[in-house]
Amino acid sequence: MKIGKVEIQTIDIVTFLGMIITLFTSILNLFQNKKSMYINNITKYRVTWLDELKNHISKLKELSNVTNLYIISRDIRDKMNFRCELERSIALIKMHLNFSKKLDRKVMNNIEEIKSIINNYLLLNYYKDELDNVDDNNILEKFYIILEIINEKCFLKELIKLGGKKQNIDELDILQLKHEIKEIYDTNTIKNIKSNSNEILQRYENELEFIQEELDEVIQIYLKIEWIKCKKETRMWPFTIYNEDKEIKKLYRSYRNQDKLN
Secondary structure (H helix, E strand, O other): OHHHHHHHHHHHHHHHHHHHHHHHHHHHHHHHHHHHHHHHHHHHHHHHHHHHHHHHHHHHHHHOOHHHHHHHHOOOOOOHHHHHHHHHHHHHHHHOOOOOOHHHHHHHHHHHHHHHHHHHHHHHHHHHHHHHOOOOOOHHHHHHHHHHHOOOHHHHHHHHHHOOOOOOOOOOOHHHHHHHHHHHOOHHHHHHHHHOHHHHHHHHHHHHHHHHHHHHHHHHHHHHHHHHHHHHHOOOOOOOOOOHHHHHHHHHHHHHHHHHHO
16 A cells, blocks of 8 residues: 555656646746747847948938039039938938947947038038139138138138147137137138138048048948847857957958958
């Protein structure tokens, strides 16, 4: 009888352990399925987000193309629509980026430089066109009139630099910048800048092309890193672990070696 009781107890224990293992396995599968669904959704939206970012970058490249910029600068119509479209494109790119990450900040800095160069390019063209029809006796007065309607800090800073002043002006507001310009500009200064305007515009074009090449590099690396993240997210731990900084450095080396080969 005792043997029978022992057998019954052993069967009960085995059955109970089997139920516990089944329950544990079911709970584990449930959590794993939920995690997989979560990861799949995140990956799906990340891919969509990357596609949108590509479209916005492509739009910026189209707007900031040197040939397009040359045509826009010579268009006698109002350039407001172009500048609004440029601002919108840059804002959309920024909203797709994370300001706390180094690579994202690099993209932001590049697109801000592109915007600054474009604004300087268009405004210098505007100044040049406005002053071309003014005689030397009235050129300073006309310059001041135009100055009053310009409220682009980047261009006002550029005017100060073109006027020969190299001291730190980053902390100055718009009114202070205009005051500085009036202090250093006279008729000869304006005539000199006007006569050298084509060389200055060419410099802007060269700077723009250089920044665009930088942007091409960083964007391709950025997109590749995000794609690597997408693939890592779909894997099981510990295969999700990787060193992002190390991966970025490796991609930079690969990108630049490819340029050398070409």
